[in-house]
Amino acid sequence: MAEKTIKTNELSTWGQMKRMKLLxxxxxxxxxxxxxxxxxxxxxxxxxxxxFSPGLGIWDSPWNDFEHFKRLFTDFMFLRALKNTVFISFLKIAIAFPAPIFFALLLNEIRNEKFMKVSQSISYLPHFMSWVILAAMIIEVFSPQRGIINYFITMxxxxxxxxLSSKVFFIPVLILTDIWKEIGYGAIIYLASIASIDPELYEAADMDGAGRFKKMFHITIPSIMPMIIILFILRLGGILNAGFDQILNLYNPLVYEVADIIDTYVYRAGLEQHQFDYATAVGLFKNxxxxxxxxxxxxxxxxxSEHGIW
Structure with missing residues (x-):
């Protein structure tokens, strides 16, 4: 009987695969x-x-007895980049990660559909622009001579x-511009989770006399918590990804002390200084x-809890 059941399951699985062959x-x-x-x-x-020697190739280059990995923790530049990476990533998790959640909750409370659609469209737009374009805009906005921010300061x-050349202000600008770019697009998945909540829960809450805030805290947030946890776990996996494109296009040597991260350090070591083997070791450590x-x-x-990726 057991063998027959196994064969039946195998046939049913194969049959399902055949039915979904186009997918x-x-x-x-x-x-x-x-x-x-x-x-x-x-x-x-x-x-x-x-x-590594390009002339010898990968296999014929001599082994180095983990020399590059030993160098990592004695290299001042790498240790500084590691510290900056962890610090910037922590700030982005603490400040930028919750921002799309709050934005999605706010959009969900808007009753004027036209206003909500316009707000969503405007908030999505920066995500589809590269950091090369956005960095040029940010540099102009914060320019000491031409920027609108400094215009109001001098006024x-x-x-x-x-x-962008201040060690004090560069990191706050980094966090704020990252939120501005991703808050709208990041809210999409939370809005989708909110849309899947059973409307009967809200109807029951209305009958009990619950207001908007009570429904938000007791129905909406607990219902989307599994999605928040999954995205939070995935975000932790990128703890050493502090935003290469953003920082590379915005930073300069004056703020290397606070803004140089592992990815920009690898970029300079690998592509500018041609230390391909050492840069690969740094990247492997990060991953x-x-x-x-x-x-x-x-x-x-x-x-x-019962939530998790697997």
Missing amino acids: YFMLLLPMVMLFIFNYLPMYGIIISFKN FGGDPVNF VVGVIFILGANAIIRRK
Whole structure:
């Protein structure tokens, strides 16, 4: 009987796959692209364990007995970049991560549909613009000579401030512009989760006399909490991704002390100084830490609740 049941399950699984063959065919191209562009390049990780010479190639370059990884924790520039990366990522998690949640909750409370659609469209727009374009706009807005911010500062009797060359103001500008760019697009998934909440819950709350805030805190937020937890775990996996495109287009040598992160450090070491093996070792270290954070955060959250990625 057991063997017959197993065969029946196998046939039913194969039958389902045959019925959905067009969907599997559509999935084939993305999987092939993922393999070519994400998995095949992992072969190059080997050079992080070697003294790589382009003339000798990857396999013929000599092994270095983990020399690059030993260098990591004695390199002042790397340690500074690591500290800045963790600090900026922590600020983005603490400030920028909740912003789309609050924005989605606010949009959900708007009863004028036209106003809500216009607000959504305007908030989505910056996401679809590259940091190259946005950085040019931000540089103009915060310019000491031409920027509108400094125009108002001088109008009220203050002195112009070079925000993007100031170690004090650069990080706040970084966080605020990151929120501005992603808050609208980040709210989409939360709005979708809110839309899937059973309307009967709100109807029951109305009958009990609950107001908007009570319904938000006792129905909406608990209902979208699984999605918040999953996205939070994934965000922790990128704890060492502090925003390469944004920082590369906005920073300058005057703020390296507070703004140089691992990705910009790898960019300079690998592409500008041609230390390909050392830059690969730094990148490998960053990715291993990200995997550890994902596994650790998921394990902790699964122990405390039923939610998690797996």
